[in-house]
Amino acid sequence: MISKEICERVLQKAASTGADYAELFAEDTLHHYIDLMGGKVDSVHDAQIAGAAVRVFLGLRSVMATTVDTSEAGLLRCAQRAAEALAEGRAEVSITLRERLSGDIHPIRIVPASVPNADKITILKDACSAASGYDAAVKQVTGTLLDVDHRILVATSEGLWTQDRQIRTRMMIQAVAEINGETQTGMCGPGARRGMELFETVDPASVGREAARQAVTMAGAGYCPAGVMPVAIGNGFGGVIFHEACGHSLEAASVAYGNSQFCGKLGQKIAHEKVTAIDDGTLPNEWGSINIDDEGAPAQRNVLIENGVLKSYMIDKFNGRRMGMPSTGSSRRQSFSYVPTSRMTNTFIAPGSDRDEDIIASIEYGLYAKQMGGGSVNPITGEFNFAVNEGYIIRNGKVCEPVRGASLVGKGSDVIQKIDMVGGGLKLGQGMCGASSGSIPANVGQPLIRVSSITVGGR
Numbered sequence: 001m002i003s004k005e006i007c008e009r010v011l012q013k014a015a016s017t018g019a020d021y022a023e024l025f026a027e028d029t030l031h032h033y034i035d036l037m038g039g040k041v042d043s044v045h046d047a048q049i050a051g052a053a054v055r056v057f058l059g060l061r062s063v064m065a066t067t068v069d070t071s072e073a074g075l076l077r078c079a080q081r082a083a084e085a086l087a088e089g090r091a092e093v094s095i096t097l098r099e100r101l102s103g104d105i106h107p108i109r110i111v112p113a114s115v116p117n118a119d120k121i122t123i124l125k126d127a128c129s130a131a132s133g134y135d136a137a138v139k140q141v142t143g144t145l146l147d148v149d150h151r152i153l154v155a156t157s158e159g160l161w162t163q164d165r166q167i168r169t170r171m172m173i174q175a176v177a178e179i180n181g182e183t184q185t186g187m188c189g190p191g192a193r194r195g196m197e198l199f200e201t202v203d204p205a206s207v208g209r210e211a212a213r214q215a216v217t218m219a220g221a222g223y224c225p226a227g228v229m230p231v232a233i234g235n236g237f238g239g240v241i242f243h244e245a246c247g248h249s250l251e252a253a254s255v256a257y258g259n260s261q262f263c264g265k266l267g268q269k270i271a272h273e274k275v276t277a278i279d280d281g282t283l284p285n286e287w288g289s290i291n292i293d294d295e296g297a298p299a300q301r302n303v304l305i306e307n308g309v310l311k312s313y314m315i316d317k318f319n320g321r322r323m324g325m326p327s328t329g330s331s332r333r334q335s336f337s338y339v340p341t342s343r344m345t346n347t348f349i350a351p352g353s354d355r356d357e358d359i360i361a362s363i364e365y366g367l368y369a370k371q372m373g374g375g376s377v378n379p380i381t382g383e384f385n386f387a388v389n390e391g392y393i394i395r396n397g398k399v400c401e402p403v404r405g406a407s408l409v410g411k412g413s414d415v416i417q418k419i420d421m422v423g424g425g426l427k428l429g430q431g432m433c434g435a436s437s438g439s440i441p442a443n444v445g446q447p448l449i450r451v452s453s454i455t456v457g458g459r
Helices: 004-014 072-086 117-132 196-200 204-219 236-250 317-323 356-361
Strands: 021-037 040-058 061-067 138-156 160-179 182-188 227-233 277-280 301-306 346-349 365-377 383-395 398-404 407-411 419-422 427-435 438-446 449-457
Touching: 004 021, 004 040, 004 072, 004 138, 021 072, 021 117, 040 072, 061 072, 117 138, 117 160, 117 196, 117 204, 138 204, 160 196, 160 204, 182 204, 182 383, 204 383, 204 398, 236 277, 236 346, 236 365, 236 383, 236 407, 236 427, 236 438, 356 398, 365 407
Parallel strands: 227 365, 346 438
Antiparallel strands: 021 040, 021 138, 040 061, 138 160, 160 182, 227 449, 277 301, 277 346, 365 383, 383 398, 383 407, 407 449, 419 449, 427 438
16 A cells, blocks of 8 residues: 555654654545345445554654545655644654564455445345345335445554455344334344355345344334343343443553543452453454454454453553553554544453353343343443343243333443353354444354343333
8 A cells, every 4th residue: 555665754754753653554445335225226335435644652642643645745744744743853763664464364255346236236135025025014124235345554663564454244134013003123234354255154034034023023012121130131242231331441441541440450350250251353254353453463362351350451552551551452443534542343251151041040030131232331430221122021930022112221340240140152243333433343242141130121
């Protein structure tokens, strides 16, 4: 994308007023979306994002400047702006870059841009048709097929010059069902760091039927009763509870400033001993995986909590300075226009030794939250409120009637101490995580777990 020689001159300009670290991040990203509504193509979107950011540090000060002009002259002007904003004066700097090949643990066989739109539309129509034909109660189906080809370059005053190419593909089907005047929505959205070969293992029709099944089930359900009770949370996207209520509080973006419920607790027991939580950007072809982070650091497997004990935070370079700790390969950004910071990749509760049937059987009366939805969380306090997209009452150790309108309310530091049973069937769920450095692809996950006591909102 940009030669080493140009990068060297840009970094030297960026450090010319005394910066002790300089970084150039450049990207060229292609986004492609196809939307279907009512079985017909509603829109086709193509977008390209290209530009660069120059960032400089001096102790605990940081300045970033951006540009869409990636010519040498444009990059030098950008570097000059960053240097002048950081400090006054002049420093002679000599920087020699060496290329580092990080390797690619996420092989792509069919680049989405090489596949005609007509073929993609056929795949999407198969999914939407299956959803529409699932049940007469299904009244509306929408679908999206998206692919992203994200190329990045990172060069730093520490001598690093490296590149990566990140291709991701995802299908999202949403169905709306109506029963007795009550409407409910179901959604299924599998994705991976793969090309169009994703659909050799993901059956589009199955995706459509799953979205429709959720919608029909919930449209025919009564309302969930409210109260404090044990809850079994399903595998896969159920991991959004840990991601939001605890994961963000383990990012250096919160910890470095004392804005986390887990500050100063390394080595301490913060969760039930059955809880081991991991953030792993090295999982091959997973939605949230990376080869390198957006500061050029190799992806890592970071054990955050092991048998209930806090072992690590997720750390980027700048916040690592505040904490006196090294980067954990956790720096991410939506695009060059965002300042990178510590973020999650594939974050999950590791499999345990409990059997799923024993988890359900252990609950005399409670809720089975099979599918979780969105919600909100305060990363400083860990207080959260999450919707349950698909829920069922558990009576006498058996899953009974479906219920809708349920929510889970609590505090992250409390709920991880009450996860007292962990199953063995780990599954990951795909999502987009929003924070100060923008919206990034991230996996959440877990096996089936039991929370011994939590507040359930309902009627």
